[in-house]
Amino acid sequence: MAITSANQLELLQTAEAVAREKMIDPGLVVEAMEESLARAAKSRYGAEMDIRVSIDRRTGRATFTRVRTVVEDEELENYQAELTVEQAKQYLDDPKVGDQYIEEIPPVELGRIAAQSAKQVILQKVREAERDKQYEEFKDRAGTIINALVKREEYGNVIVDVGAGEAVLRRNEKIGRESYRPGDRIRCYIKDVRREQRGPQIFLSRTAPEFMAELFKMEVPEIYEGIIEIKAVARDPGSRAKIGVVSYDGSIDPVGACVGMRGSRVQAVVNELQGEKIDIIPWNEDMPTFLVNALQPAEVSKVVLDEDAERIEVVVPEEQLSLAIGRRGQNVRLASQLTGLDIDIMTEEEESKRRQAEFEERTKLFMDTLDLDEFFAQLLVSEGFTNLEEVAYVEQDELLVIDGVDEGTAQELQARARDVLDEQNRVALEKARELGVEDSLVNFEGLTPAMVLALAEDGVKTLEDFATCADWELAGGWTTVNGERVKDDGVLEKFDVSLEEAQDMVMTARVLLGWVDPDDLMPEAAAEDGGEEPSEEEQAPA
Known part of the structure; x- marks a missing residue:
């Protein structure tokens, strides 16, 4: 069938029908038709030729043209699609490198194989246009909640219909043992949208902490308006969660606003999360204070923060230990996620034993190295001295505040400490040189x-x-x-x-x-x- 023998307007009508069905731009379908016809023409005239097809957007008339580009003599490789300057002179006036000679050629007969190939090209182009449209629609919706319709389940993963395509809720992103049947309505958080070879992939989640935050934003107008901010969320999906909130309006209680009248707001979130218990905690810039709040309902006796190691020690009464840790460590684990700190929990008795051990260790150090009796060594430790360097190089006035230490005693203590340190340094240097250390490192300032x-x-x-x-x-x-x-x-x-x-x-x-x-x-x-x-x-x- 020659293209000219067909109703020329039929091309445009077909393009518009496909575009309406797939909800894409009709121009993309027409471009796909042009490419498919060009491929059919190449199979007829020769694959080496540069054949292009243009379909008039008003009349539907398809024009077939052969394009030849003017190149330098030494760059001539494809005789069917390129011309030298000399060859082009018979077609063009004053040809230059880069000019094109375009001539119209007769339309081709579309045989069965060519027609099938053209159909495949059009389908492929339409499919690519659909994928691009789906990606453009969802790429900016990552981080939001979507309502979807369950289509099927594959190996524990739930495939859902999101209108313009499909999305996947992986089994590790489902809450507990959730199961869905085709046709069920489901609310999910769009975790990620990726452009992949097989098309855009939309990954959903119901276990992400952000899902809970978005649910609260939908239920609590103050969060949506920015009066209350969710600072941190930690979840054990389907079981328990902790959420830290702060209010930027002194007249609004952030915890009360999130709970709602008779717990209506938080209950709506709990119902969506399959009964997940939620602790709403007031945020505090002071991390130890925030942690004490996060460990509720357990009572905390003492908190020691190590900012460099991002660790925090928490001391609780013996009877509060199991409550602070929680069932299977859940309470302390969620508090750790909420604060971003590693938490060491110990009882008051354990902390006392540890401090006693440190006290005895430092006492023995001073007794052995400075030749002091136990009582005097304990006095040094009690005043906060932890090592020989502090004794040797501290201001003498700090030693004189110790009971029984006069100026002569202080000088003797510092002399002994410096002698011990000098001997330790001498031995250390000897061992280092035996290991092959160079003077460049030994003399480096700060070591x-x-x-x-x-x-x-x-x-x-x-x-x-x-x-x-x-x-x-x-x-x-x-x-x-x-x-x-x-x-x-x-x-x-x-x-x-x-x-x-x-x-x-x-x-x-x-x-x-x-x-x-x-x-x-x-x-x-x-x-x-x-x-x-x-x-x-x-x-x-x-």
């Missing part, structure tokens, strides 16, 4: 002989070795693995070297070696000159 020995035992023996270290390798840190925080031990961690101090020493070493330009480490000067201060990423060592 004590004990630190140099620790580095040598870890294989760091030169200033170059030291300069290649990362700050966390020296000071220690924390890494999240499979959702659990894992401790990374640092070589110099036992010397109380912070991450900032470790970073400063490493950068200083790199400057001394000429690896880093010192001007790059002066953001304050640049700021004073009107420049912008580098970001943390720019200041961080490579």
Whole structure:
């Protein structure tokens, strides 16, 4: 069948019908038809030719043209689609490289195979247009709640109809043992929208903490209006959850607003989450105070926060321990997720035993190294002295406040402490040199002989070795693995070297070696000159 023998308007009518059915732009369908006809023409005239088809959007008339491009003589490769400047002179006036010679050619006869191929091209283009439309529709809806219709279940994953396509609710994103039948209405959180080879993939969730936050936003007008903000959410899906809220209006109680009259607002969220119990907690900028609130209903006696390690110690009465931990550790786990801190819970008795052990250990240290009797060593520990360095280099006035210590005694204590430290440093340096440590590292400012020995035992023996270290390798840190925080031990961690101090020493070493330009480490000067201060990423060592 020749294209000219068909009703030319039929092409446009078909394109409009397909576009209406698939809810896409008719122009995309016409473009697909043009490409399919061009492919059919190439199979008739030759695949090497550059054949293009243009369908008039008003009349439906299809025009077939052959395009040949003018190229340099040495670049001529395809004789069917390219021309040299000399060859083009017989068709064009004053041809130049890049010009095109376009000639109309007779329309082709569409045989059965060509027609089938054209149909496949059109279907493929229409399918791609549908996918693009679906992706464009949902890419900005990630992070919102959607109502969907269950279509089927595949290997525990629920496939739902979202209007313009399908989305998937994976089995690990369902609450507990939820099961759905085809036709059920379901409310989900759009967790992610990805453009993949097989089309856009929309991933839903009912276990995400954000799902609960969005539900509260729908039920509590104050949250939607921004008067109340949800600062943190922690969930054990289907069982229990904790949510931290803060009010920016002193006259509105954030907890009461979220609970609602007779619990109506929170109950609506609980019903949607299959009876999940929700603790609504007032947010506090002071993390220990917020944690005490988060551990309710357990009573807390004492809180000790270690900001560097992002850990917090909580001391509770013996009878409150099981309540603070919760069934299968649920309460403390949710409180940890809510605050973003690792929580160590201990009873008052356990804390007392630990402190007693530390007291005895420090007492023995002073007795053995400074040749003191037990009573005098205990006095030092009671005044807050924890190591020999503090005794040796503290201001003498701080020793004189101890009962029974006069100026002569203080001088003797400091002399003994310094002698012990000098001997320890001498032994440490000898061992370090035996391990092959170079003077460049020994003389590096900021490293004590004990630190140099620790580095040598870890294989760091030169200033170059030291300069290649990362700050966390020296000071220690924390890494999240499979959702659990894992401790990374640092070589110099036992010397109380912070991450900032470790970073400063490493950068200083790199400057001394000429690896880093010192001007790059002066953001304050640049700021004073009107420049912008580098970001943390720019200041961080490579």
